């Protein structure tokens with residue numbers, strides 16, 4: 001209901017010239033958009049910000065193509081001398097759907113896109129366990145899950161409900177983390193999926209996997225700039241651990257024939273601390289993006305760049321209100 005009122009209000013504001021005015025006032029500022037993965041099946045209903053439907057993303061790109069906004073790289077936006085309304089496309093994690101589901105659209109439009117890749121699962125190749133497990137349980141509300149020695153070193157029965165899925169996922173992930181071998185951890189995941197009769201495959205392709213080195217290399221031909229997102233998708237507050245995450249991430253990505261220098265970073269899950277800024281500089285990083293909502297302006301600290309999360313649950317009018325800066329202005333009012 002609230003959403004419907006918001007959309008009607010935005011419709012009226014747009015047609016009274018509010019978006020146009022916001023665009024005039026925001027000339028020289030940039031909306032940095034943030035995307036994640038894409039849905040093979042119904043993942044867009046599970047986490048609409050994490051897995052957008054490919055057709056929704058394709059509509060956004062087509063709209064941008066004919067819009068008054070200029071899509072530029074993050075570096076160009078930072079050195080913006082144009083006094084135009086700019087948009088930067090960023091994408092986090094490196095989900096396989098980036099190539100399999102929207103790779104053709106990225107090639108067609110050839111917009112500059114910064115892809116922040118977390119390397120552990122890219123290197124290992126398997127389903128990202130915590131996300132895949134959350135998906136399995138999301139689809140299994142009302143069912144019973146029996147974990148015994150044939151799956152993990154615990155004996156426990158779970159009656160899955162909407163309320164307890166997060167705690168069950170956390171508990172199982174802790175147990176799975178203790179299994180040393182990657183292939184065995186994947187087998188545990190698939191055993192749970194099988195017991196709950198949830199498929200983790202779409203057209204014989206494993207869902208929730210990361211891009212391979214070959215796919216990453218190929219994406220560069222579509223103007224995709226591969227950059228840093230830590231090795232294990234975490235943001236340690238300890239200097240040594242944080243720098244190790246970055247160096248392991250760099251080590252993996254340097255094995256790919258990269259066209260660009262690795263100097264841009266995205267905080268995993270947006271988790272960041274002021275203490276990390278000098279560590280990033282010492283690691284050669286010149287820009288870092290968060291998930292705080294807002295626009296990139298000439299005053300923005302380059303290691304704390306705000307972004308706008310787009311997703312399946314973002315209406316076209318909400319999207320346009322973000323691009324012109326109206327939404328950022330309204331957020332400052334409350």
Ligand SMILES: [Zn+2]
Nearest residue numbers: 092093268269
């Ligand atoms: Zn991420």
